Amino acid sequence: MRVGVFICHCGNNIAGTVDVARVAEETRKIPGVVYSTDYMYTCSEPGQDEIKEAIRREGLNRVVVAACSPRMHELTFRRTVEKAGLNRYFFEMANIREHVSWVGENKEANTNKAIEAVRMAVMKVMQDKALYSSSFKVNKRVLVIGGGVAGMQAALDCADGGLETVIVEKSPSVGGMMARLDKTFPTIDCSICILGPKMVDVAQHELITLHAYSEIEDIKGYVGNFQVKVRKKATYVDWSKCTGCGECMEKCPGKNAYDHFNFGVAPTRAINIPFPQAIPKKAKIDPKFCRQFLKGKCGVCAKVCPTKAINYEMQDEIVTEEVGAIVVASGYGLIDQDLLPEYGGGRYPDVITGIQYERILNASGPTSGHIERPSDHTEPKTIVFVSCAGSRDKSVGIPYCSNFCCMYIAKQAILTKDHVPDSQSYVFYMDIRSPGKGYDEFTRRAQEEYGARYVRGRVSRIFPKGKKMIVRGADTLLGTQVEIEADLVVLATAVTASPGAAQLAEKLHISYDTNGFYVESHPKLRPVETNTAGVYLAGAAQGPKDIPASVSQGSAAAAKALSLLSKDMLESDPAIARVNTNACVGCMKCVKTCPFQAIKEEVLRSGKTVAQVIETVCAGCGVCTATCPCGAIQLQHFTDNQLLAEVNALCQM
Amino acid sequence: MEGTAGPYDASVRIVMKRLGATLNDPPDWSCCGSTPAHAVDHAFAAALAARNLSIVEKMSCATLTTPCPSCLSAFKKAQRRMAKNKVFAGEVNSLLDAPYNCTVTAKSTLQVIYEDIGLDEVASAVTTEIPDLKVAPYYGCILNRPPEVAGFDDPENPVSMDRVLEAVGVKVVDFAFKVECCGAAFGVPKKETVTYLTAKVLEMALDAGANCIAVACPLCQQNLDLRQAQVNAATGGTFNIPVLYFSQIMGLAYGYSPEELGIDKCIVSADSLIRSRKPMDAPVEGQEAPKKKAAQGE
Numbered sequence: 003m004r005v006g007v008f009i010c011h012c013g014n015n016i017a018g019t020v021d022v023a024r025v026a027e028e029t030r031k032i033p034g035v036v037y038s039t040d041y042m043y044t045c046s047e048p049g050q051d052e053i054k055e056a057i058r059r060e061g062l063n064r065v066v067v068a069a070c071s072p073r074m075h076e077l078t079f080r081r082t083v084e085k086a087g088l089n090r091y092f093f094e095m096a097n098i099r100e101h102v103s104w105v106g107e108n109k110e111a112n113t114n115k116a117i118e119a120v121r122m123a124v125m126k127v128m129q130d131k132a133l134y135s136s137s138f139k140v141n142k143r144v145l146v147i148g149g150g151v152a153g154m155q156a157a158l159d160c161a162d163g164g165l166e167t168v169i170v171e172k173s174p175s176v177g178g179m180m181a182r183l184d185k186t187f188p189t190i191d192c193s194i195c196i197l198g199p200k201m202v203d204v205a206q207h208e209l210i211t212l213h214a215y216s217e218i219e220d221i222k223g224y225v226g227n228f229q230v231k232v233r234k235k236a237t238y239v240d241w242s243k244c245t246g247c248g249e250c251m252e253k254c255p256g257k258n259a260y261d262h263f264n265f266g267v268a269p270t271r272a273i274n275i276p277f278p279q280a281i282p283k284k285a286k287i288d289p290k291f292c293r294q295f296l297k298g299k300c301g302v303c304a305k306v307c308p309t310k311a312i313n314y315e316m317q318d319e320i321v322t323e324e325v326g327a328i329v330v331a332s333g334y335g336l337i338d339q340d341l342l343p344e345y346g347g348g349r350y351p352d353v354i355t356g357i358q359y360e361r362i363l364n365a366s367g368p369t370s371g372h373i374e375r376p377s378d379h380t381e382p383k384t385i386v387f388v389s390c391a392g393s394r395d396k397s398v399g400i401p402y403c404s405n406f407c408c409m410y411i412a413k414q415a416i417l418t419k420d421h422v423p424d425s426q427s428y429v430f431y432m433d434i435r436s437p438g439k440g441y442d443e444f445t446r447r448a449q450e451e452y453g454a455r456y457v458r459g460r461v462s463r464i465f466p467k468g469k470k471m472i473v474r475g476a477d478t479l480l481g482t483q484v485e486i487e488a489d490l491v492v493l494a495t496a497v498t499a500s501p502g503a504a505q506l507a508e509k510l511h512i513s514y515d516t517n518g519f520y521v522e523s524h525p526k527l528r529p530v531e532t533n534t535a536g537v538y539l540a541g542a543a544q545g546p547k548d549i550p551a552s553v554s555q556g557s558a559a560a561a562k563a564l565s566l567l568s569k570d571m572l573e574s575d576p577a578i579a580r581v582n583t584n585a586c587v588g589c590m591k592c593v594k595t596c597p598f599q600a601i602k603e604e605v606l607r608s609g610k611t612v613a614q615v616i617e618t619v620c621a622g623c624g625v626c627t628a629t630c631p632c633g634a635i636q637l638q639h640f641t642d643n644q645l646l647a648e649v650n651a652l653c654q655m
Numbered sequence: 656m657e658g659t660a661g662p663y664d665a666s667v668r669i670v671m672k673r674l675g676a677t678l679n680d681p682p683d684w685s686c687c688g689s690t691p692a693h694a695v696d697h698a699f700a701a702a703l704a705a706r707n708l709s710i711v712e713k714m715s716c717a718t719l720t721t722p723c724p725s726c727l728s729a730f731k732k733a734q735r736r737m738a739k740n741k742v743f744a745g746e747v748n749s750l751l752d753a754p755y756n757c758t759v760t761a762k763s764t765l766q767v768i769y770e771d772i773g774l775d776e777v778a779s780a781v782t783t784e785i786p787d788l789k790v791a792p793y794y795g796c797i798l799n800r801p802p803e804v805a806g807f808d809d810p811e812n813p814v815s816m817d818r819v820l821e822a823v824g825v826k827v828v829d830f831a832f833k834v835e836c837c838g839a840a841f842g843v844p845k846k847e848t849v850t851y852l853t854a855k856v857l858e859m860a861l862d863a864g865a866n867c868i869a870v871a872c873p874l875c876q877q878n879l880d881l882r883q884a885q886v887n888a889a890t891g892g893t894f895n896i897p898v899l900y901f902s903q904i905m906g907l908a909y910g911y912s913p914e915e916l917g918i919d920k921c922i923v924s925a926d927s928l929i930r931s932r933k934p935m936d937a938p939v940e941g942q943e944a945p946k947k948k949a950a951q952g953e
Contacts, residue, residue: 463831466831467862
């Protein structure tokens with residue numbers, strides 16, 4: 003055994019608080035180590051060359067690098083040793099940066115700790131076995147979860163790249179939040195006019211399959227070979243027959259259904275098509291409000307439907323899709339007004355949310371684009387916008403900025419002036435956050451050309467007085483309290499994770515942060531990847547984002563899926579569990595504890611029943627090895643012997 | 656409570672007795688320290704509060720109730736700080752004759768009625784209705800706040816008093832200024848502050864359609880009732896709205912006389928409103944009309 007050890011300075015990151023030369027010197031005394039040195043940046047090209055050169059010169063057959071976390075550079079160095087002719091698993095990394103130099107200030111203690119870490123790695127590397135990865139076929143289909151602008155962009159890019167793509171959309175139409183917006187900042191172009199063509203493309207693209215009004219039931223499998231069960235929720239309308247004529251909606255007597263698309267600005271019918279540009283443009287029944295379901299008699303829609311598409315007996319349907327990669331673009335939610343009791347908590351009809359105001363401004367909205375107060379349908383003259391309604395407010399559990407509210411408030415103030423020229427808008431703000439291209443000019447225009455009065459300060463209370471709403475807040479620039487008699491108050495309610503985000507994350511085996519947003523693999527360098535191979539993120543599911551950012555991320559996620567599926571075969575990780583069939587007693591405890599369903603029963607020719615690991619499904623977590631009562635399952639590259647060698651190294655010092 | 660808020664004391668005792676709750680007075684209780692104490696020294700303020708808590712602890716009572724939100728706040732803050740911070744608890748205990756072990760829970764009387772006794776019980780004791788009464792429930796600024804200390808009801812839109820008054824059959828209006836500040840102790844050093852803030856509360860109550868304000872705090876009662884004439888003088892207003900403790904209104908609904916409940920001690924007379932009260936089980940149509948007329952004629 004000829005082990006070579008390379009101690010990295012990492013500039014001053016390690017060398018600042020660890021005596022690297024002494025670590026190298028002490029390491030040389032370990033039996034089996036034939037070469038040990040320290041280097042400024044081992045991960046640099048000369049640093050890697052140094053390793054390759056040493057392998058040749060000293061005849062090394064095992065390599066240890068003591069540097070940063072293996073999460074950073076393990077793959078780099080595995081490739082390095084492989085290039086020099088060693089098996090890539092004859093390499094170990096000792097983490098003396100995150101585990102040592104960054105967390106301790108005492109140089110003497112740090113140096114000793116680093117020596118111990120290196121000794122453990124040396125003992126492990128001498129036990130390492132050569133492992134070889136096998137390759138498996140990939141399914142060249144992509145699943146996109148969520149049909150908002152990010153998901154549609156990802157799906158279109160994947161399909162244009164030649165991959166069959168499946169979109170699963172929770173609501174009855176694609177379009178997401180963007181389809182609800184009136185105009186978009188900073189160009190004031192009509193939102194549905196620019197989104198509509200994309201929606202039509204999605205509907206017409208030969209390679210795109212759309213499951214609308216569907217949710218993910220279950221996901222099994224692994225990168226390249228996922229099996230996804232999709233629940234197609236019952237619409238009570240046979241969509242293969244529905245032409246979207248709207249006759250049913252017109253005649254439906256259930257007139258008080260909650261309108262999800264319009265966020266309850268006005269009621270809709272129990273059978274409805276969400277909006278004129280909906281894709282697919284099909285009707286669906288909301289059984290919570292349908293007389294047929296509530297009272298057992300009505301049947302008006304069934305009578306008027308010219309194609310006999312109504313089916314009150316319809317059940318949910320489960321379809322299975324097999325895909326190789328998944329793009330998660332499940333979007334965002336908005337904070338419930340109940341959490342803002344100081345602003346009325348939803349009790350006052352003339353205190354509405356930004357997205358509700360967006361529907362009021364919209365020509366295809368419930369008011370046909372005429373600005374009206376919900377309470378008495380009069381035209382408001384004084385409108386107050388409250389930014390950060392919940393955002394940046396730890397007391398409601400939302401410490402973060404919602405990203406795009408400052409911009410849409412400025413837009414809504416501009417549009418308000420356009421609709422009602424003798425109106426006056428006020429904007430209460432903490433800070434105006436407008437860092438995008440053309441954004442700051444836009445918020446200035448709202449103030450300078452459209453006369454929106456910006457008041458720097460927070461609103462403490464909103465209460466009714468006669469027909470007016472009184473907005474009381476602080477003007478921190480004047481250092482005084484202000485009260486504005488408003489006709490209408492618009493709250494920029496905080497962006498939250500989309501409802502059900504956590505359950506979806508569990509199905510996907512991806513992680514989410516304390517606020518419920520999905521966690522990317524690296525905040526800077528791997529912004530669309532997750533820690534689960536083959537699962538990518540797009541749009542506001544990862545954090546609050548405006549349209550340009552969502553579209554960019556949609557394309558980025560598509561690029562990742564395209565590059566993954568450009569290969570016919572993928573290499574599997576050989577560091578997985580393996581069963582010693584001689585030792586296995588067939589108790590099958592491991593089958594029960596495996597979180598990935600990667601172990602199955604197998605009957606040998608001798609008639610003995612044993613456990614068998616499905617190579618491609620095993621994620622190498624090691625739960626089965628801890629479960630096995632007779633030590634018959636060993637996780638390759640982390641066997642009992644290998645780990646005990648490390649423990650012994652530590653205990654003998 | 657026995658001094659300036661005598662009517663609150665009397666009415667709470669009557670109502671609690673009617674609801675079957677036994678109130679044990681802590682022997683040798685002392686001042687909670689109120690605003691002046693915590694403005695000077697936190698340990699000293701906590702010690703004043705903890706002295707009383709420690710007496711209650713010795714009585715083997717798990718709950719201390721006080722109708723006054725200021726006392727309540729003092730007790731809850733002392734309890735919270737002492738339970739969380741051992742060093743602080745030591746400092747406070749060194750000022751006390753007998754150490755306090757943080758085993759007592761302080762609750763406002765409103766909370767005891769709302770949560771422990773329950774609305775069903777509250778409603779079942781009703782014998783009298785007061786048809787003319789339209790109440791604006793005014794909680795004041797510290798009964799439910801800060802939320803992490805008070806731990807009761809909503810800090811911005813509390814509803815407990817609304818529910819209790821509704822349970823005794825009284826009309827309650829939707830009142831936006833439930834937790835606005837009345838000016839509190841500023842009545843002494845800076846009267847204008849109180850007249851300004853109180854005027855807003857009174858005006859909002861009238862705007863909301865109320866003819867009576869229900870309070871749960873002696874200082875609120877004082878500022879709204881006693882100083883109503885000062886408000887009128889300062890603002891040129893014509894406010895004349897009675898301000899009753901919620902417990903007085905409950906007492907009326909339970910059939911007690913205004914004198915027993917101390918309602919005759921109000922500065923702004925509530926006579927015209929409460930004259931409309933009548934026993935629940937005698938709803939004679941013919942008698943109701945002239946009674947109402949008489950009430951309006953006052």
